Amino acid sequence: MENVYDVLKDRGYLKQFTDEEAIKKLLGEEKITFYIGFDPTADSLHVGHFIAMMFMAHMQKFGHRPIALVGGGTAMVGDPSGRTDMRTMMTKETIAHNVSCIKKQMEKFIDFSDGKAILENNADWLLGLNYIDFLRDIGAEFSVNKMLAAECFKSRMEKGLSFLEFNYMLMQGYDFYVLNQKHNCKMELGGDDQWSNIIAGINLVRKKKQETVYGMTCTLLTNSEGKKMGKTAKGALWLDPAKTTPYEFYQYWRNIADEDVEKCLALLTFIPMDEVRRLGALKDAEINKAKVVLAYEITKMIHGTEEADKAKAAAEGAFGTGGDVSNLPTTEFSQDNFGINLIDYLTEQEVLKTKSEGRRLIQQNGMSLNGDKVTDIGYTINEESFKDGEALVKMGKKKFHRIVLK
Known part of the structure; x- marks a missing residue:
């Protein structure tokens, strides 16, 4: 029986594991429940989140049950990972609005019917916590020395790390503990920048329940120069068409560097890897054919076939190859x-x-x-x-x- 581990490895998703051999064995022998967290810092997901949803979708295709955890509670604090400054504080009303928008976007990629996936909001258990009880029950299990050694905090020590943000790791660790109790969740997946927070949850479950759970991270979406992809002149490459039009979205992928085409086809589409490698091996002007396939496939997944067709036609019209320019900005x-x-x-x-x-x-x-x-x-x-x-x-x-x- 094919193991999703092999598919994820072949497509270039996998970066770090808590126990690679044990995870490979578990994914091959059991249908597990796993989770990925999404903090609602905006009213739309962006392409950085899309790779996480593809990660999730591949797991679901092999019968594993995803929990999409929206961080209505953790967003009240803000994740310090990868940040050089403190996030802007959001109101409860803004967070609630963002959560509702993100839920609708997730349903395009993940099948939530008949219990095949679960949607949770950590506000349901975090916002009602008694602070003293939480400190005694959960805070006692965390070593400040180990927390300060974590990459997500180390990079902030010089500029200053607020006590508010310092609590984020405890809250994310507690999420894993709650989901393990509630849904027998055995694994947390996330971007590689979440490694320290994932380890915190695994250690908490082990200490509180004497149970082994696992963590696995996904490579971040970077270009051939190691810089994060998904940035445009207007900011992030959003999945919401009101923020990034389907044409702008299509053109972003149509214009990526030749060296990044094969990686993006592997990570951001479901095209079989034999075809991905064939397209990625095209040279010079021929690589443009692969870029058209990439742009069309991703736009179709995010915005639907009709919008992908319009974006493709608009691009062809603009470049004088007979398409329809009416869909240009x-x-x-x-x-x-x-x-x-x-x-x-x-x-x-x-x-x-x-x-x-x-x-x-x-x-x-x-x-x-x-x-x-x-x-x-x-x-x-x-x-x-x-x-x-x-x-x-x-x-x-x-x-x-x-x-x-x-």
Whole structure:
């Protein structure tokens, strides 16, 4: 019988284990319950969370039961892992709103029907805790010396670590203990930056219940230079179409570095690995075919087939290969605005971050309007800027914006 461990290993997910051989044996012989935590720090998940959901989805395909734990309680404190400063404090109302938004997104990837997966919110057990009882029952099991040696705290010691954040590890450890009691949860999965917190939960379950549970981490989504992927000019690459449009989402993957294509196909799609390796081995201009497959498959999973088709057609239209440009990022332009400077307009519409960015593009021959180079930084939008009521602005090699005359 095929073991999900082998699939995860082959696709490049696995990074650290508490006991690799024991975990491989357990996953091959039993159908276990496991969990991954998601703190609702925003009202949408981003692509960094997507790799965790793919991790979860592969496990579920092999009959293991996921618990998607939304951190309505831990978000009140904020995870210090990977942070150089303290997170902004959120209100209970904001957290509750974020939780409801994230739940809807998770249901696209994980099958919660008939008990195949469980959705929990740690606010249900954390917010009602008695502080003194918690300290006596749970705090007594944690060594401050070991906590201070953990990577997530070490990096914060110079700039300052609040006592509030110092409690985060206890709370995440307590989550594992509660889920183990409630659902016989035997494993916590998470990004590699969660290793210290995962170990804390495993140790707590062992001390409180004399039971062995396990932890396994997933590689973080980084590019060939070791930098985190999923950052755009507007910030994170969100799964919510209101924050990152399907076209922008598609274009992000269509434009990644050649060296990152095979890794992203393996981690972020369900394409069989033989095909992943074939696509990843393509060279020079041919690798673009693999990028189109990657962009389409991920966009289809996140936004559905219809939006993926539209994004693909818009990209092909923008690059002159016969697609439909109507799905490009678009703004409407009133005739009352004739005479406005093109750079000013694009900056006001947040197409450009700054006016200086626009001036630099024009000075470096990097901006065109309807296929013609814009050479004058003082160029103003007028009637002649439009062809059949539309103007297509190209900025750099890969960024397009459509202006429609209304």
